[in-house]
Amino acid sequence: MRIGINGTRRELTVPARELLLDTLRDRLGLTGAKRSCDVQVCGTCTVLVDGEPVSSCTYLTCDADGREVLTIEGFARSDEFAQFERAFVDRAALQCGFCTPGFMLTLKALRDAGELRDRDDVIAGLDGNVCRCTGYKSIVEAAEALAGEPAPAAAEARAGGAAASGSRDAA
């Protein structure tokens, strides 16, 4: 199968039952996505597949054939990430850090989809991510800061008067 991993095309041969989380962690050495609950509750294994957040612990790698997977390692290289870094680090919106990449990727997907406008969006949108350390308050504050800030690409697109294009808008 062919799969885009953080912008690079990869040719992979994997067993049909292999989970995306195992492919990322064991085959590709991308350990930013973590395993915890195994039942799609905690969100610590969240990655984006074609811009949509998925729980990679219950997502078959073969279902990502022909799609683009974004993990925290890829996202951390983007210009947009600087906003996330400020939002989370300035507010100490992380403690053990095990869940943090999952929260960040979910928030990115929400914002790209235009579904990160206010506190209600934050609460509804982060329902699938568990954090045991922070009590969520700091994460909500970080997310609200991101909600009030356009993504750099979107800001550029608006400034140039061009129609924004991307997989999220098409979907």
Add this chain to the structure above:
Amino acid sequence: MSARPTADPTAAADRVGRSERRKDAGEKIRGRAQFAGDINLPRMLHGKVLRAELPHARIVSIDTSAAEAMPGVVCVLLGSELEHFDPYWGHAIKDRQILAVDRVRFAGEPVAAVAAEDEATAEAAVRSIVVDYEELPVAGTIAEAIADDAPPIHEGALRPGLFHGLGELAEREGNVCYRYRLDAGSVELAEAEAEAELTVEGEYEFPAVYQYAMETHTVVAEFGDGEITLWASCQHPFLVRAEIADLFNLPIGRVRVIVPYLGGGFGSKSYTKMEPITAALAWKAGRPVRIANRVDESMVTTRRHGMRCRMTTTASRDGKLRSRSVRLWLDTGAYADNGPRVCATAGDAAPGPYAWDAVHVDASCVYSNTAPAGSYRAFGAVHMQWIGESQIDELARRAGIDPLEIRRRNLLRPGQPVRPDGTGKPLDADLVGDVEKAAAAVGWDEPKGEWTGRGVSVGLLAAGAHPVSRANVRMEADGTVEVNVGTTEMGQGARTVMAQIAAQELAIDTDRVTVQGADTRFTPYDRSTGASRSTTLAGLAVQRAGADLRERLLKTAAGAWGVERAGLEVAEGVVRGAGREAAYPELIAERFGFVGGEVVGEGEVRPEQGSGSYAEGPVFWEICIAAAEVGVDPETGRVEVTRTATIADVGKAINPLLVERQDEGAVLQGVGNALFEEMVYADGVLTNDNLLDYRVPRIEDMPAQMTGIIVENADGPGPYGAKGCGEGAQAATPAAIATALADAGVPMNELPLTPERVWRRIQELQEAKSR
């Protein structure tokens, strides 16, 4: 000479007391922080554990032939192969084997382990092992375990573990493995109770709950030539090292424990957990092995003790508290783990922060055929505070006094003894001032509607554990600094706080300081990361090490310049005085006559008087104070926590934002413990061993208003007057929610406060009223 310093070491230049950025944030947000499960050694195998399905049974036979024949399986390990090691461990009581040999005592007990080339093969091999059991009678609850005809779960004398730390082990009575008793006061309890004008008594149930550190217990072990190396998700590397050395008959220095970042701890990774099995499997396999638990496995590795408790509190009509008597039983499961200490701490917390004419506490730690229970944030205090404080509120109601007022009249004052028998440290905090602040933050005097209640709770938690911590601070030739301290970074921000303390002592930017996790081969000894002790004790060791290093730099300058040390000082990365100044790297070059070398400062904390034992302690009393406002829906029984306030009475906040953030997390764990978390057992078998059926707080469960109040009276024994935090809010929150719910008209004697339980209680109360 380098640029002149621009600032004096004044308040503005202080590195402590500032909300500096977390040192670990950059790695963590990028997914680069390494946890034990991210470690991949060459030739590393994957281990899986076969766990008993029955809660109590004799092992008749184990057939591993199918597993051993499976391609990819390297070895299968049974407990019988380890008997030459004397394979009993347990830091309080040596009561468990690495793998069960002839008998299993809880469903989930490790019976065999497999090492294979990949995890799926190991898992398949484990499933192919056939064990023939002969069932034994089960004591699955406290009632069953303390019944006269209870099946004995352990036989023979109790063997103390390496870190029992609670005095002589008494003779075992039935399934009780430890007992804590306290009898104190100016009058006899019977007399006080007989003469009491107001009496509140009740029976209470506290549920077993799961810490749910999101990272499950994970260990990588390599068993070399007479040497074991462990990369472990453990909070107490030095205690693990000692237990592993003891278990495998090795010198302490031949066991090396390396601790990466922990994905949460909360007590679940305290003491020894999966390290013995992983080390034994690596020994047999002759290759490195990683064991990473699934959540269901970690849920039978450790949990919080469930408890039954009877309490009676009396007062005079004017609300003067008179006496309290407490009988409690903690369910420690099939093996003691930290049960004895949890029991002693619960016994310590049972009287609450009040002065009594008579007080009696009798606490039993009870074996049962359930998975072992150990440490979880604020253990003992969280068990007792909601009960004691519920009774204080009931007395206030009967006396016609405001709950805040009854506390103003009765709370201990600074300097008064906390323990009713007068032993240990006296109170070192202003409880009345603290609880008033918390109450005000939830709108104590504001009008409230029907089915809305507000409550406060006050408690004290014996904190600090044993006061032994060492550290060193090393300055390299370029002036950068490394702090070597054994504190485990599990989210609390230890690496940031330790860096700030060292930076303060050396008058340099925190950016110049690095703090790594423990590697017991190089890191100085630290007892443990828990009991809110790290900033106070390990932080004090770092402060002393920093001061020692500073002194060495000053002496180097004095020697080089031929002047008296007394006239010199450090400021902003330089030593100056006697009309001269030099940056630290220049002094190091001067010292060694070469661009190289290093200067190391040492710091040590040990008991300043006596043995530092639990009975003489504690290191400090952690303040457990919260207020809450709740609304309850009488139609559904659903409780909503609308406002909370907690007090972080920390003496000095080294990093105020991290103090606040840690307490916010404690509040939500408290909300979970109060409202919905509960491990449900059927005949000793855990039935909700996954995150679908075991509900932890989600973002929607966050109270609309959470206020964290920091109190800094510089009255702690730690650096700059600091004392620990992070547990008090967890002990106090369920208690404040329970008292608030009682204020709304629904007093409860059982946690969690699930809608069904609350609704049934409302029906009961309404029926009683209409009768």
